[in-house]
Amino acid sequence: PDAAPTDPPAVDLECALGRLQDNRVLLARMVEQFDGEVALARASLRDALTRRDADAVRYAAHRLRGQALSLEALPLAAALGKLEDAAPVRVWNVTSEAFERVDREIDRVVTHLRRP
Secondary structure, X not given: OOOOOOOOOOOOHHHHHHHOOOOHHXXXXXXXXXXXXXXXXXXXXXXXXXXXXXXHHHHHHHHHHXXXXXXXXXXXXXXXHHHHHHHHHOOHHHHHXXXXXXXXXXXXXXXXXXXX
8 A cells, every 4th residue: 555645654664773773683683573473463453353352452552563663663653552542442433443544554564664
């Protein structure tokens, strides 16, 4: 999915690299870990939403948010934060809308990370 012209970048790997004191090996490992785990994380979120399990939604969103922040995937982290906040309220239509945004942001991040 293409970002709208006003959307912030999906990921800022240069900023993440700076935070890691230019440790490219560590950054590559973090990117590989995110790429390897994101499909399962998305499935866990979707399953928790289907079951309307607020605790599981919050846990999965919180865990993925930490990974997103480590890669400076700030739009995804923000969307996950909204999902994490919406889950305990148990207003499931709002929670589902928040997940839709998370889903779109995951696609943006993955597309960015898999670019040659």
